[in-house]
Amino acid sequence: MRTPSQAVARLWAVLALVLSFAAPLASQSGTRYTTTTLRLRAQASTDAAPLLTMPRGATVAVARCADRWCQVEYRGRSGYAARRYLSQTRPSARSTPNVSRNRPSARSNSDCGSGGYVNSRGRWVPSPCSSPSGPPAGASARCRDGTYSFSQSRRGTCSRHGGVSRWL
Incomplete structure (x- = not known):
């Protein structure tokens, strides 16, 4: 049987162990x-x-x-x-790295509109895509690389596709 001092010592040990895991969180x-x-x-x-x-x-x-x-x-x-x-520190104001070289260039017409993203308003928007037969339904702009954007706001439209060539 444990004495009261042993029980207190054990309680302190358990408390120290719990706090060692909780502190980093x-x-x-x-x-x-x-x-x-x-x-x-x-x-x-x-x-x-x-x-x-x-x-x-x-x-x-x-x-x-x-x-x-x-x-x-x-x-x-x-x-x-x-x-x-x-x-914990705000990133510097330097420009973001060029990631376009890691992305496929224009998509084929067969998968136009198959990918997408959630915009800053929480709405799903199809990714820019190529369309040899003209603007796909719902396109809002033609990008400088020849793809069509479905952006729902002007800010950032065609940002990874050379900017906007023409608004539709």
Whole structure:
């Protein structure tokens, strides 16, 4: 049988162990900044529905982090963001790297409109695509690289396609 002093010592040891795990999680809460364009997701998974896209340098409130995901709030919306793209310091104002070389150029007409993204208003928008037969239904602009955009706002339209050549 344990004496009261042994029970107290054991309680302190358990409490210290619990706090050693809780402290890193608590220290991860607070303000963070996105280091790249980042999707806010409904669940902590890349398979989860994206709620909206946060721009590089966006300020987010982090509630807690676990493993690879953080529960965050951005512009009144709560969801999950990949932990590795959140930083304690705001990214510099330098230009973002050119990622277009890693993306396929124009799409074929057969898959026009098959991909897409969730815009800043939380709406799904088809990705820009090629259409040799003219503007596809719903296109809002022709990009300088010859693709058509379905953007629902002027800001950022054709941003990775050389900018807008012509508004439709």
